[in-house]
Amino acid sequence: xTNRFKAIAVLLAASLASAASLGAAAGDEGVFSEEQAxxxxxxxxxxxxxxxxxxxxxxxxPALIGSDVMQTFDTVAGxxxxxxxxxxxxxxxxxxxxxYLEIVAFILKENGARAGTxxxxxxxxxxxxxxxxxxTHPEAGTTPDDTAPSATPQEEVPQAYTxxxxxxxxx
Amino acid sequence: MPQPFRRALPLLAICLSISGIPASAQGEERDYAxxxxxxxxxxxxxxxxxxxxxxxxxxxxxxxxxxAQTVGKLQxxxxxxxxxxxxxxxxxxxxxxxxxxxxNNNIVQALDARTGDLIWEYRPALAKIPAEWAYQPYxxxxxxxxxxxxxxxxxxxxxxxxxxxxxxxxxxxxRETQVLDTNKGYSYTVGPLxxxxxxxxxxxxxxxxxxxxxxxxxxxxxxxxxxxxxxxTLDDPANPKVGESWGEVPPGxxxxxxxxxxxxxxxxxxxTFWGTGGPGPYAELIRGSGDGDVLYTNSTxxxxxxxxxxxxxxxxxxxxNWDLDSPFERVLVDIQDKGKTRHLLISVAGKNGxxxxxxxxxxxxxxxxxxxxxxxxxxxxPDGTVHVNEELILKALGQEVTICSSISGGKxxxxxxxxxxxxxxxxxxxxxCNAVSATQTKFTAGGTVGSMKFGPRVLPEGISDAGLVEAxxxxxxxxxxxGWKVRQRAIPTSSLLTTGGGLVIGGDAGRYAKAWDQKTGxxxxxxxxxxxxxxxxxxxxxxxxxxxxxxxxxxxxxxxxASAFPEMPLPSGxxxxxxxxxxxxx
Numbered sequence: 001x002t003n004r005f006k007a008i009a010v011l012l013a014a015s016l017a018s019a020a021s022l023g024a025a026a027g028d029e030g031v032f033s034e035e036q037a038x039x040x041x042x043x044x045x046x047x048x049x050x051x052x053x054x055x056x057x058x059x060x061x062p063a064l065i066g067s068d069v070m071q072t073f074d075t076v077a078g079x080x081x082x083x084x085x086x087x088x089x090x091x092x093x094x095x096x097x098x099x100y101l102e103i104v105a106f107i108l109k110e111n112g113a114r115a116g117t118x119x120x121x122x123x124x125x126x127x128x129x130x131x132x133x134x135x136t137h138p139e140a141g142t143t144p145d146d147t148a149p150s151a152t153p154q155e156e157v158p159q160a161y162t163x164x165x166x167x168x169x170x171x
Numbered sequence: 172m173p174q175p176f177r178r179a180l181p182l183l184a185i186c187l188s189i190s191g192i193p194a195s196a197q198g199e200e201r202d203y204a205x206x207x208x209x210x211x212x213x214x215x216x217x218x219x220x221x222x223x224x225x226x227x228x229x230x231x232x233x234x235x236x237x238x239a240q241t242v243g244k245l246q247x248x249x250x251x252x253x254x255x256x257x258x259x260x261x262x263x264x265x266x267x268x269x270x271x272x273x274x275n276n277n278i279v280q281a282l283d284a285r286t287g288d289l290i291w292e293y294r295p296a297l298a299k300i301p302a303e304w305a306y307q308p309y310x311x312x313x314x315x316x317x318x319x320x321x322x323x324x325x326x327x328x329x330x331x332x333x334x335x336x337x338x339x340x341x342x343x344x345x346r347e348t349q350v351l352d353t354n355k356g357y358s359y360t361v362g363p364l365x366x367x368x369x370x371x372x373x374x375x376x377x378x379x380x381x382x383x384x385x386x387x388x389x390x391x392x393x394x395x396x397x398x399x400x401x402x403x404t405l406d407d408p409a410n411p412k413v414g415e416s417w418g419e420v421p422p423g424x425x426x427x428x429x430x431x432x433x434x435x436x437x438x439x440x441x442x443t444f445w446g447t448g449g450p451g452p453y454a455e456l457i458r459g460s461g462d463g464d465v466l467y468t469n470s471t472x473x474x475x476x477x478x479x480x481x482x483x484x485x486x487x488x489x490x491x492n493w494d495l496d497s498p499f500e501r502v503l504v505d506i507q508d509k510g511k512t513r514h515l516l517i518s519v520a521g522k523n524g525x526x527x528x529x530x531x532x533x534x535x536x537x538x539x540x541x542x543x544x545x546x547x548x549x550x551x552x553p554d555g556t557v558h559v560n561e562e563l564i565l566k567a568l569g570q571e572v573t574i575c576s577s578i579s580g581g582k583x584x585x586x587x588x589x590x591x592x593x594x595x596x597x598x599x600x601x602x603x604c605n606a607v608s609a610t611q612t613k614f615t616a617g618g619t620v621g622s623m624k625f626g627p628r629v630l631p632e633g634i635s636d637a638g639l640v641e642a643x644x645x646x647x648x649x650x651x652x653x654g655w656k657v658r659q660r661a662i663p664t665s666s667l668l669t670t671g672g673g674l675v676i677g678g679d680a681g682r683y684a685k686a687w688d689q690k691t692g693x694x695x696x697x698x699x700x701x702x703x704x705x706x707x708x709x710x711x712x713x714x715x716x717x718x719x720x721x722x723x724x725x726x727x728x729x730x731x732x733a734s735a736f737p738e739m740p741l742p743s744g745x746x747x748x749x750x751x752x753x754x755x756x757x
Contacts, residue, residue, distance in 0.1 A: 050743050051730070055302070059312055060257050060725065060745075063305030068618035074610050078624050086627035089730035089741045157614050158383035160452050160622060161424035161459035167611060168456075170569035 030116020031076065031130055032105035037115055040106025043099050047088045056110050064107050070132035076120070077127035080104050097122055111136035201290070203340045204267045206320040208367055212438055216671075217712030219265045222317035223586060224709070226364060226436040227503035230588030231669045232710045236717040236754060238672030242686045242696040245752040248718060249287035253747035254278040254294070259702075259724030260584060262317040262362075262666070263749065265711040269339070270720070272749065273318045273362075277329045281342060285713055287751065291342035298331040298353050304617020307356055307379055316584065316707065317362030317433055319370070321393060328359030328372050334391060348396040350374070350389065355381035356617065361433045364443070368393045369476060371443055373430035377405070378451045378621065380614035384422035388430055388445050388472065390479060400479025404428030404447045404467045407481070416489075418461040426451030426620045428468045431498035432584060437514070440532060442473045442482060444503070446520055448496035452622040454565045454609035455492055464489035469497035469521060473534060483534030487520040487527060488548065489557055492564045493574040493607055494623060495547055497521030500586040502596065503531060508647045517589070517645055519598050523547045524581035526598070526643050529555075538649040542582075542641050543600050544631040546575045565609045575604035577628045579731040585677075586707060589645070590669040593689045595654060597675045599663030600639040603628045603732050628732040637735035638662040638679060642692060657692040660736040664726045666707035676719065678704020680729035681739040684721045684750075702746035703729045719752045 045054075051061035063069055073079040084100045085093050095103075101120050109115060113136045120127075206220055214220050216233045223230040237245065253259065257275035264271045270284040276297060281290040300307055311330040319326040324345060325337040331353040336345045350372070351357035356379025363372040370391045377386035384406060390399040406422040407413040417425060427450040434445035450465040452458045458465070469488035472481055487497040497520040504515045516531035524543040529536055536555025550558040563572045576582075580601050587598035606626030614620055630637060636658040644653030661681035668676040669689065678684040680703045686696040698721075706722030724747030733741050 051725075057302055057305040059305070059308040061727070061730070062309055066303065066305060066615065066618060068306070068612055068615050071610055071612040072619075072621065072624055074608070074624045082625070082627050085629075086731070086734055088743070089733040090743045091740060092734035092737060094737065157380045157616050158423060159380075159614055160457050160612075160620065161420045162457055162611070163613065168567040170567045 030114045030118070031135055032108060032113070032115060032120040033117060034115040036102050036105040036119045037109040040102035040104070043095075043103045044106050047095065048103065051089075056107065065111055067133065067137070070111055070136050073132055075128050075132060076104065076108070076130040076135075077124055079107065079132065080122075080127060108132075108136060201340065203269070203323065205322045206266055207322070211321070211366070219263075219709045219711050220320050221264065221364065222262050222362060222433050222707070223500065223588075226366065228433075228435040228500045228586070229502055229504070229669075230586055230667060230707070231590055233671035234710050234712050234717045235671035236712070237670065237710070237719060238674065239688060239695050241754055242672070242674060244754055245696065245698070245719065246755055248751045248753045250748055250750045251282060251287050253724065253749070254280060254292065256745045256747060257312045257725060258727050259705040259722060259745070259747045260316045261706040261722050261749075263707075263709055263720050263722070264318065264320055265709070266320050268713060271318060271320065271325060273327065274747065275312055277327060277335075279318060279325060279327060279337065279342065281339070284711060284718065293337055293342040295329060295335065297329065300354065300617060306619045307358070307376065307617040310376065310379070310619075311358035311360060319363050319365045321365035326363055326365055326370055326393075328361070328363050330358045330360070332357040332359060332374065332376075334363070334370060334372060334396060336393075336396070346396055348391065350391070351387070355379070357382055361431060364433055364436055365393060366436050366438070366443075366476065369399060370396075371434065371436075371476065373434065373445055375429050375431065377429040378426050378619055380426075380618060380620055381616060382426065384425055386428045386430075388434070388474060390476065402472065402474055402479060402481060404430065404472070407467070410466075410481070413466045416460075416464040416466040418459065418463045420459050424459070429496070429498060431496060432500050432586070435501050435503050436476070437503055437531065439514075441476050442531070443476050444501040444516055444531065445472050445474065446470070446498040446501055446518065447472065448498045449488070449491040449494055451620040453492065453494040454623055455490065456565050456567070456609045457611060457622040462490060465491070469495070471501055471516065471518070471520065471529065471534070473531065485529055485534050485536065485555065487525070487557065488523065488559070490559050490564075492559070493547060494578045494621060495522040495574070495576070495581075499582055499584065502587070502589055504589055504645055506594065506645060506647070513647055515645065515647075517596055519582045519587060519600070522578070522581040522583065523576050524600055526596075528645065528647070537647055540643070540649055542598065542643075543602050543639060544575050544634065545581065565607070568609055568611060571606050571608040573604050573606050575631050576601070577603040577605040577732075578625055579603060579628055579728060583728055585663060585728070586666040588667040588669040588675065590675070590689050592671065592673060593642070594645050595642040595689065596645055597667050597669060597689070598641050598643065599665070599667055599677055600641060601662040601728070601732060602631055602634045602637050602639060603735070604631050605629065627734065630735050636660055637732055640667070640675070640677070640687065640692070642689070655692040657687065661739050662729065662732060662735075664729050665704040665722070668708045668710060670710060676708050678708070678721060678723075680726060680733070680736065680741065682723070684708070700750055701748060702726075702742055702744070716753050716756070721750045721752065723748050723750065
């Protein structure tokens with residue numbers, strides 16, 4: 001992960017206080033195993049890289065790395081449930097459940113999530129609780145630091161009118 | 172101008188000066204008849220000089236040698252691999268025996284239209300952006316759908332937000348201008364139209380954070396490349412309704428309104444017609460715009476090309492909450508009604524697939540009809556007021572609703588075609604839904620402002636065929652009994668072409684190029700090729716022979732809903748190519 005992404009992560013986590021407690025705990029523990037992510041790297045290379053790119057940055061299909069990408073998929077369930085139905089286009093929904101879990105583990109790792117000792121399992125209730133924004137930046141949950149210097153002036157990036165405001169939530 | 176970009180410019184200029192590479196023997200230059208305003212307005216029957224052949228965007232060729240009786244005899248004349256990979260949405264043009272082919276990253280090739288021999292190739296040096304701005308290059312690769320021919324030049328708009336004018340005979344750069352700052356996120360993804368000395372273009376990238384508050388349709392002088400006027404689709408001080416429609420949201424927090432398809436032009440009124448995409452962020456919960464209509468998103472804008480003033484606008488989908496862009500081709504059709512000529516603008520304007528007929532002089536709504544299954548709009552009043560489905564408007568983070576059509580359509584960039592022979596408009600469509608929920612997302616440079624989680628595309632309940640080609644009878648009133656629908660498993664993935672031979676030609680994700688009977692929808696010919704049929708099929712005639720060009724290649728549309736037709740797996744190779752067919756010599 002680049003320093004710039006780390007800096008973004010710090011700022012990001014500070015603004016996601018509501019999700020931080022669960023996510024920090026999850027990030028500390030790790031939600032997938034190292035072996036799973038290693039297997040996922042091979043699975044990604046054979047099934048995904050042709051379009052999503054060797055570095056998961058596209059451009060022939062959307063990037064799978066980035067804090068905005070993680071925030072958009074929202075939870076591990078959001079990421080898994082998309083991929084396991086729609087991907088890869090040459091065999092949509094036709095990989096083994098285990099292989100989808102491995103590829104998700106690899107994507108999480110490439111986004112900065114820490115491996116733990118327990119593999120990711122297909123447990124929808126648990127996966128819905130795992131915030132991608134937080135688990136992919138585990139250091140932020142434990143040491144939020146608003147004053148960390150940013151490698152690029154992220155503060156100049158315009159934000160949504162509602163950014164920073166507390167919005168209604170069903171959770 | 173940011174420093175890195177300023178530093179890159181001199182290098183860029185050097186590269187550009189050497190980028191036109193003549194491929195013809197001994198570098199000989201052939202004769203080339205200039206493309207005049209008269210030719211663009213009324214092209215010779217055998218030519219295809221503009222994106223949809225004519226500036227009314229009809230996508231119709233009067234050529235009739237290939238017809239219901241002969242289409243089954245088509246043979247491959249030649250084929251050609253495109254110069255780059257990536258989403259394939261090309262729209263070849265043909266003038267004076269040269270086929271002009273633009274592919275991703277603004278590579279333009281001039282080919283001998285008879286033989287497929289390369290005459291010249293232009294490869295631009297494009298400005299670099301940081302790799303982690305990943306959404307920007309992905310987005311900018313979309314819809315490289317057209318270039319324009321004018322006088323002795325090829326006019327192209329680039330992924331790094333420049334207008335470049337090439338010598339049509341050599342591919343050498345004649346002049347260029349940096350229109351907007353690509354480091355903010357701006358890119359051109361659709362080609363310009365050139366009329367009466369004005370290059371009319373529309374920028375993309377308006378859903379990238381750095382472009383906040385400005386999304387433009389612009390005119391530049393063809394000779395000097397000086398800007399003549401611009402229309403901002405997100406802000407209009409001359410119309411207080413625009414500001415009101417965004418509620419408390421100031422221009423600096425508005426995104427979207429992207430004109431994703433090349434506009435049409437009516438020389439009678441000198442009006443140009445452009446469609447716009449939806450607002451960003453996608454959900455009003457995140458956008459902060461309350462129940463406002465967020466003008467001029469999802470609208471048709473009629474702009475006076477002389478002054479740059481908006482003459483009228485019509486909003487096809489107010490208060491969009493689901494990323495159901497409405498920017499697709501605006502088609503101009505004149506019909507006779509009770510002894511009078513009526514000047515219509517017709518369009519399946521947006522992803523939700525609703526067809527609209529408007530009076531193009533006044534913007535007055537005439538009628539509309541659903542095509543694919545959709546649940547975003549509940550009612551359209553006789554005065555054209557569109558009512559959205561408020562039950563599907565997201566009220567809270569974590570709430571999920573299923574919206575039909577999906578983010579991938581319904582309708583997408585693949586253009587429909589009108590036939591004056593039948594008075595019908597033929598449209599390629601997809602039956603699909605997806606779950607959506609709003610996310611509170613911090614924007615990053617080069618990222619997206621969507622702030623929405625999408626589920627995978629799924630078929631609507633009770634529908635097993637994702638693909639639909641629909642023929643819609645055009646008139647001043649809806650005729651429920653006219654037209655036809657042809658359904659199939661694989662979705663159509665190319666624009667359609669109508670011909671004087673009574674055919675509708677296009678193709679699908681299952682790699683079949685097809686010709687349908689305009690009157691009945693019967694499939695008269697099909698040919699399986701190497702990859703999903705893509706881009707815009709076109710036709711031309713030389714030496715008494717009619718050629719049919721079918722582009723193929725990587726299709727993001729197909730990939731988005733491949734799970735609906737798993738029995739026809741998509742190729743993992745890209746295969747971007749054109750296949751050129753003609754009839755055997757008699």
